[in-house]
Amino acid sequence: MTTDTAPAFPVCQCCPRRLLGPEVQHGRLVCRPCEQRIDAELGEVADLWERLPELLIPGTAGGDDAGERTAGPTGSKPPTNLAVLSLLGGGVTEPLLAEEDAWRRELRKSGHYPLTPHRGGQDNTLRGTVHWLRLNLHWACGAYPDVDDLDQALRRLLGEMRGLVSGDRRRREALEPRCPMPARGHAEDDPAAPKCRGQLTYDPRKSVIRCDTCRRAYGPHEWDIVGARAGLITLPFTLPAA
Incomplete structure (x- = not known):
């Protein structure tokens, strides 16, 4: 829901x-x-x-x-x-x-x-x-x-x-911190948009990071973007902040 x-x-x-x-x-x-x-x-x-x-x-x-x-x-x-x-x-x-x-x-x-x-x-x-x-x-x-x-x-x-x-x-794994992207229905380049803060999970079968709240999904070539916005993502890998 x-x-x-x-x-x-x-x-x-x-x-x-x-x-x-x-x-x-x-x-x-x-x-x-x-x-x-x-x-x-x-x-x-x-x-x-x-x-x-x-x-x-x-x-x-x-x-x-x-x-x-x-x-x-x-x-x-x-x-x-x-x-x-x-x-x-x-x-x-x-x-x-x-x-x-x-x-x-x-x-x-x-x-x-x-x-x-x-x-x-x-x-x-x-x-x-x-x-x-x-x-x-x-x-x-x-x-x-x-x-x-x-x-x-x-x-x-x-x-x-x-x-x-x-x-x-293999099963999906929860990641921390929570989704740093703008909330659903807000432009990704809007600095005033509220943050999603939904639960990020990693699907090893598809090599995709997904947010169950805003429904965004990111392949490996986009992980650095999410990691930079979040500051750090842990499990099953770590991405340093940009």
């Missing part, structure tokens, strides 16, 4: 892009590139879901070291991949169902709209929820005030699912 400093101009909920005039006129809250990206990521969740069952047996996950497991107190290994089992048992469907419930509540504010149906098992629930979210994504990008909740949920889910399928177990 967006809780940022009030922007000086309309910006997308899910990225720092300034909304175009026609987008503002049509009441859009999310830019079209982000709408297309979220739609594609929902499709990727459905595709990765189909690959999870084959990873249940320890040693069948992606990567060369996928078979390595830490032994338990008695030296035994778990009979199944617990991380995969957790995702298949509700770790994927629950956050997506929470978003569907929230969108349906918003739709009921303007009239009758049915509650989220019970679709049966996890497979049917996943397929039905993803289909419903994709079907209603265009409406949400123009009328629902918290599409960024789904955006962030997808980022977390896909990070975990991609890691299991590929065998890459």
